[in-house]
Amino acid sequence: MSTAFSSAKFSTQPFLLNPTSAASHESPLLFAKPTSQFLGSTRKLRLSSSSKLNLSRRSGTVVAVSDVVKQKKSKSTPSLLITKEEGLELYEDMVLGRAFEDMCAQMYYRGKMFGFVHLYNGQEAVSTGFIKLLKQQDSVVSTYRDHVHALSKGVPARAVMSELFGKTTGCCRGQGGSMHMFSREHNLLGGFAFIGEGIPVATGAAFTSKYKREVLKEADCDHVTLAFFGDGTCNNGQFFECLNMAALWKLPIVFVVENNLWAIGMSHLRATSDPQIYKKGPAFGMPGIHVDGMDVLKVRQVAKEAIGRARRGEGPTLVECETYRFRGHSLADPDELRDPAEKAHYAARDPITALKKYLIENNLAGEAELKAIDKKIDEVVEDAVEFADDSPVPPRSQLLENVFADPKGFGIGPDGRYRCEDPKFTEGTAHV
Amino acid sequence: MAAIFQGVGAAAALSSLPSNSFDSNKSVFSPRRSFSVRKGASFAVVRSDGTVNLNPKGRRTQQLIPNAVATKADSAAASSSSKPGHELLLFEALLEGLEEEMERDPRVCVMGEDVGHYGGSYKVTKGLAKKFGDLRVLDTPIAENSFTGMGIGAAMTGLRPVVEGMNMGFLLLAFNQISNNCGMLHYTSGGQFTIPIVIRGPGGVGRQLGAEHSQRLESYFQSIPGIQMVACSTPYNAKGLMKAAIRSENPVILFEHVLLYNLKERIPDEDYICNLEEAEMVRPGEHVTILTYSRMRYHVMQAAKTLVNKGYDPEVIDIRSLKPFDLYTIGNSVKKTHRVLIVEECMRTGGIGASLTAAITENFNDYLDAPIVCLSSQDVPTPYAGTLEEVTVVQPAQIVTAVEQLCQ
Numbered sequence: 118m119s120t121a122f123s124s125a126k127f128s129t130q131p132f133l134l135n136p137t138s139a140a141s142h143e144s145p146l147l148f149a150k151p152t153s154q155f156l157g158s159t160r161k162l163r164l165s166s167s168s169k170l171n172l173s174r175r176s177g178t179v180v181a182v183s184d185v186v187k188q189k190k191s192k193s194t195p196s197l198l199i200t201k202e203e204g205l206e207l208y209e210d211m212v213l214g215r216a217f218e219d220m221c222a223q224m225y226y227r228g229k230m231f232g233f234v235h236l237y238n239g240q241e242a243v244s245t246g247f248i249k250l251l252k253q254q255d256s257v258v259s260t261y262r263d264h265v266h267a268l269s270k271g272v273p274a275r276a277v278m279s280e281l282f283g284k285t286t287g288c289c290r291g292q293g294g295s296m297h298m299f300s301r302e303h304n305l306l307g308g309f310a311f312i313g314e315g316i317p318v319a320t321g322a323a324f325t326s327k328y329k330r331e332v333l334k335e336a337d338c339d340h341v342t343l344a345f346f347g348d349g350t351c352n353n354g355q356f357f358e359c360l361n362m363a364a365l366w367k368l369p370i371v372f373v374v375e376n377n378l379w380a381i382g383m384s385h386l387r388a389t390s391d392p393q394i395y396k397k398g399p400a401f402g403m404p405g406i407h408v409d410g411m412d413v414l415k416v417r418q419v420a421k422e423a424i425g426r427a428r429r430g431e432g433p434t435l436v437e438c439e440t441y442r443f444r445g446h447s448l449a450d451p452d453e454l455r456d457p458a459e460k461a462h463y464a465a466r467d468p469i470t471a472l473k474k475y476l477i478e479n480n481l482a483g484e485a486e487l488k489a490i491d492k493k494i495d496e497v498v499e500d501a502v503e504f505a506d507d508s509p510v511p512p513r514s515q516l517l518e519n520v521f522a523d524p525k526g527f528g529i530g531p532d533g534r535y536r537c538e539d540p541k542f543t544e545g546t547a548h549v
Numbered sequence: 550m551a552a553i554f555q556g557v558g559a560a561a562a563l564s565s566l567p568s569n570s571f572d573s574n575k576s577v578f579s580p581r582r583s584f585s586v587r588k589g590a591s592f593a594v595v596r597s598d599g600t601v602n603l604n605p606k607g608r609r610t611q612q613l614i615p616n617a618v619a620t621k622a623d624s625a626a627a628s629s630s631s632k633p634g635h636e637l638l639l640f641e642a643l644l645e646g647l648e649e650e651m652e653r654d655p656r657v658c659v660m661g662e663d664v665g666h667y668g669g670s671y672k673v674t675k676g677l678a679k680k681f682g683d684l685r686v687l688d689t690p691i692a693e694n695s696f697t698g699m700g701i702g703a704a705m706t707g708l709r710p711v712v713e714g715m716n717m718g719f720l721l722l723a724f725n726q727i728s729n730n731c732g733m734l735h736y737t738s739g740g741q742f743t744i745p746i747v748i749r750g751p752g753g754v755g756r757q758l759g760a761e762h763s764q765r766l767e768s769y770f771q772s773i774p775g776i777q778m779v780a781c782s783t784p785y786n787a788k789g790l791m792k793a794a795i796r797s798e799n800p801v802i803l804f805e806h807v808l809l810y811n812l813k814e815r816i817p818d819e820d821y822i823c824n825l826e827e828a829e830m831v832r833p834g835e836h837v838t839i840l841t842y843s844r845m846r847y848h849v850m851q852a853a854k855t856l857v858n859k860g861y862d863p864e865v866i867d868i869r870s871l872k873p874f875d876l877y878t879i880g881n882s883v884k885k886t887h888r889v890l891i892v893e894e895c896m897r898t899g900g901i902g903a904s905l906t907a908a909i910t911e912n913f914n915d916y917l918d919a920p921i922v923c924l925s926s927q928d929v930p931t932p933y934a935g936t937l938e939e940v941t942v943v944q945p946a947q948i949v950t951a952v953e954q955l956c957q
Contacts, residue, residue, distance in 0.1 A: 256706065290739035299738035306705055307738065314729060317695040321702020328708060332684055333655055358695035365690070519740035522798040526777045528826050528873025531880040531912050535826070536873075 198414045201481045207413055208476065208487060210249060211241040211469045212494045214265035217274060218444075220498045221264065221281060225448050229506075230281045234295045237265040239411075239443035242468035243375050244269045246416030247343055250424055256304040256342040258319035261296035262375075262442075263308050266345060271303045278501040284508035291511045292519065312346065313353035316372070319344035320359045323370035323433075330430075341427040342370045349380030351394045360401040360435065367432035371423045372398075374437040375410065381446040382454045398435030410438030411466040414475065443467075516545035634817045640810040642784035643673045646791035647711065649820070651681055654709060657795055660687045660700050661713030661750075670715050671751055671810050697723035697748065701730045704746040709795060717752030717804065718764040731800045732775035747794045749803035753844055753894055754942050756808070760930035763938075767804055768900040771872050778871040779825055780804040780843040784814040786869060789823025797825060804871070806844045828875035834864035837952055838882040840905060841892040842868045845943060849892050852948035861952060871901050874908050883909060887918040888955050892943055897925040922951050 199207065218236040225234050237244065240262075248257060248269035259266040267277050272288055280287025281295055288300050289308075297308040306322055309315040322342040329338040350356055351374060363370050374394050378385045386392050398405025404426075408419045416438060423434040441463035445452030476482040521527065524537035541547035637645065651657045659665075659674055665688035668675035678686040689696040693714065700710040714720040720727065731744055754763040767778055777799050781787035787805070794801035823829075831846065832853060841849045846867050853863050864882050868874065883889055889909060891902040902923040909921055924943045931941055 292739050293737040297737040301741040317698020318702035321699040322706045325703045325706040358692035519736045522743040526799045529875045529877045531876045533877040
């Protein structure tokens with residue numbers, strides 16, 4: 118892979134696809150010709166089966182996991198994509214995400230959590246597929262649909278649920294809420310309410326990684342940052358600005374687009390001149406990959422390549438995951454605009470069901486084992502709710518504690534002392 | 550001539566021969582000011598009339614301050630010997646402060662447009678890229694929102710970036726990141742992430758730069774919770790504030806002024822910082838308190854000359870800290886003079902002066918003999934024409950008139 122970076126020397130030439138028609142789904146090659154690393158996995162998987170979809174809006178060939186299984190069997194080379202341990206880990210993570218989000222919905226309607234809550238049902242394959250490949254020191258930046266990213270990264274379910282309940286034991290002490298999940302320990306850098314806002318932050322985290330390696334001479338620093346965001350964000354300036362900067366400086370970052378086709382009620386096709394988002398990567402000099410986001414194994418394969426690329430210092434990648442959210446945009450969204458046929462189509466491709474099928478058919482796990490995991494997760498989630506219920510609400514004294522890292526920032530009061538020394542500050546009753 | 554002595558603890562004393570040449574106004578005003586130096590345990594201010602005033606209540610708070618200024622090794626043992634210091638221009642003072650901090654801490658880095666190879670559009674980062682490399686002094690593409698956000702992400706993950714807005718007005722494009730992330734992220738993360746970022750750049754009304762390059766953003770940013778704002782006005786406080794801002798764990802916005810970059814002053818050789826939360830006593834007086842900051846300080850001092858000739862004794866305070874206000878210094882002054890005039894370059898509506906008026910009224914209403922008068926720029930997009938531009942900002946003549954009216 119060339120290290121010198123300029124789009125002229127870049128070995129992959131973009132745009133061999135018909136760039137114009139949004140509805141076109143004939144072309145078999147759906148990503149800009151990638152670097153050699155990518156040729157292995159996704160292409161094999163895709164070309165092996167015929168295009169199954171009749172939905173005119175979709176632009177990708179979709180290959181169900183079952184087709185992969187058939188293909189593998191027919192080749193009679195039993196090379197599985199995952200080991201048993203990995204399979205169970207992936208399964209458990211996705212079930213945790215699903216069960217947690219379902220519980221969130223319940224709790225919301227029972228009045229335990231408030232505000233805007235955006236659930237991730239249906240998209241678990243993306244979170245699990247990517248984040249389970251990361252180390253603890255790698256960073257993840259998300260959007261408001263961040264509960265499952267937090268869980269996948271390792272934030273305990275208790276901490277997330279408490280945060281949603283607004284309790285002081287939450288991962289952000291109850292001060293962030295559903296849309297602002299942060300964890301220093303697990304390097305989850307948020308949780309952002311405005312779309313696109315987190316992408317520059319992710320770029321900064323990747324910049325730090327490069328800085329540590331090159332300026333601070335921490336030679337083994339190869340931390341990677343993942344930025345998750347949606348299709349709506351891909352029309353936002355910050356997205357393009359960061360693609361440019363990341364490619365320019367070859368930052369160790371992967372831009373993961375969770376294209377679930379809808380930005381609240383705005384269909385991606387109605388908002389975007391060229392809806393094929395992955396094509397925008399090569400425009401900035403990085404590979405752009407399209408992958409079936411309902412299939413955790415495919416996502417994982419692509420993620421491995423992309424993360425590996427970043428770790429080796431070869432720069433960023435743009436990965437477009439075609440996925441779908443089974444619920445509305447948020448719990449306040451009546452979800453009336455989406456075509457029931459579309460919803461049914463994706464419901465049939467539930468990533469958890471697909472993985473379960475794969476595990477069983479490949480004798481990686483049995484029904485009983487998977488059911489045991491289901492049960493275990495149910496208990497974890499229930500425990501999280503109990504914990505959150507029993508936790509205390511933040512006391513008044515917490516109000517002013519985290520406004521400044523250095524509380525001298527509140528200034529000097531009329532009496533000459535720093536205002537933060539005023540006991541009213543520790544009580545939380547002072548006026549700032 | 551004011552001399553500053555060190556109190557207990559710190560070693561070096563310095564005397565300064567403050568000579569300011571304000572080139573653009575072509576006037577030199579007498580340096581009848583004393584200024585405080587924050588070093589070690591306490592400091593003394595020697596007034597121009599010779600009385601020494603050891604700061605009384607002291608900053609008892611000193612124990613709170615984790616980053617005591619590191620003075621260089623105990624040079625002048627004799628507290629009364631004077632160090633000559635060295636003379637430089639304000640932009641060089643900023644550069645010096647930045648360079649020293651970058652040497653001191655390898656995590657300090659600079660990001661902005663043309664800060665690297667070009668050396669900064671106002672030369673504040675001149676030579677740094679050659680010295681520290683292209684990654685530590687990063688030339689960014691023209692994408693303020695994103696590179697400010699990148700600075701914030703870098704700050705969250707361990708670096709200490711200094712983000713330059715080529716002109717403060719450009720930071721309007723970064724408002725999203727400054728407001729949502731810079732200011733609020735420490736809070737919404739429950740204190741887990743700190744954002745030790747410095748955002749700086751030149752602002753203010755220049756010489757016929759046109760409306761968009763003549764903006765004063767301090768009024769827009771002041772409502773953002775979680776940030777501190779300071780404005781520098783002399784080479785001394787420019788270097789001091791730059792260093793303090795870099796060392797601070799809070800996000801700090803440092804406002805510089807386009808017309809002040811060529812001010813010359815003699816500053817100390819040793820390491821020093823200026824406290825971010827303190828105001829600066831420029832000229833002690835008895836009759837009226839004039840609160841100002843940045844470039845207006847010089848208009849005020851020019852007016853002060855006239856006022857002194859007319860028999861008035863104004864007390865001039867450079868508030869320096871735009872958010873939070875130093876209510877101690879300001880309050881003491883109000884309690885002494887009972888009359889307040891605020892002179893600022895900010896817009897009339899919702900500006901720093903408006904907030905300051907409210908703060909003083911809230912806290913010191915009983916001490917006021919007259920309503921607070923606030924002179925601000927007109928609520929007008931700064932015109933290009935020189936004659937019109939001149940009347941959008943406050944001129945010394947207006948200040949003189951205001952004081953005369955106030956003191957009747």
